Amino acid sequence: MNTPKVAEHIINWLKDYAVNAKVKGFVVGVSGGIDSAVTSTLCAETGLPTLCVELPIHQAQSQVNRAQEHIAQLKERFSNVSDARVNLTSTFEDFKTVVPEVDSSPKLDLSLANTRARLRMTTLYYFAGLHGLLVAGTGNKVEDFGVGFFTKYGDGGVDLSPIADLVKSEVYALGEFLKVPESIQKAQPTDGLFGDSRTDEDQIGASYDELEWAMTMQDNGKSVDDFEGREKEVYKIYTRLNTINQHKMVAIPVCEIPKSLK
Incomplete structure (x- = not known):
């Protein structure tokens, strides 16, 4: 950088x-x-x-x-x-x-x-x-x-x-x-x-260095089966948190009303 x-x-x-x-x-x-x-x-x-x-x-x-x-x-x-x-x-x-x-x-x-x-x-x-x-x-x-x-x-x-x-x-x-x-x-x-x-x-459960690594691996299309040992554990931690916290990272869902109902 x-x-x-x-x-x-x-x-x-x-x-x-x-x-x-x-x-x-x-x-x-x-x-x-x-x-x-x-x-x-x-x-x-x-x-x-x-x-x-x-x-x-x-x-x-x-x-x-x-x-x-x-x-x-x-x-x-x-x-x-x-x-x-x-x-x-x-x-x-x-x-x-x-x-x-x-x-x-x-x-x-x-x-x-x-x-x-x-x-x-x-x-x-x-x-x-x-x-x-x-x-x-x-x-x-x-x-x-x-x-x-x-x-x-x-x-x-x-x-x-x-x-x-x-x-x-x-x-x-x-x-x-x-x-x-x-x-x-x-x-x-x-x-x-x-x-x-x-x-x-x-x-x-993981350091920021480890999380940065996991973020890069996910961006590169890797899956949990590509890793073993500590790397596998860290990748599981990262992907679990990335999944359950999506509600924080995406826009608030809006219920869009069909025009036929208005």
Whole structure:
């Protein structure tokens, strides 16, 4: 990948889109992870107002520290960057008290994790509406179009996706080129939605390097029978998630009414 040219292309694309949409700039949720760090830096590089919002919900201190380090670095480098911090922990806890109580289960844990992401999306759009900004998505290609590792109408609820055509290794290459803090470049990827130390790899069962490989194999028309051992296991993980999460990746189905019935 020609990293400098890719960065330049995305920056110009972001700026052109904002100008044509007649909005002032961008708002980005900053988590302390590589995807949000790269996205917010690309937005900052446009020269347009870029609001970085930290949205902790029972967040691990290590994630908070990385997010704050990144935002401080961006504000030092770019005069067009501002920041806000909205601690949504109490909002999340209030939500749990008003919905019907159910026994603890994996489904409950996942529903509450997705609720965290949707509370953050709501908050980002609050700021977007208040300041005339676009919500910039932070999903990469493997997450958004490979395994569907995002929350529908949560971190998937955005106005534009600047890095969604880049796999994770390419995002890391951009992060190094854009001088993202080393602490973020070295951190294990995590969505931070469960309030514990689990990583993305813990949840998915495969690393991003493995998922990139599987995505390429599927694009090349390979089937599970073409592999053995760990490769077969990874390919099964990838294809299963790619199948069950198609509802996140395709347009909302519309029931089209025959003209004869209208």
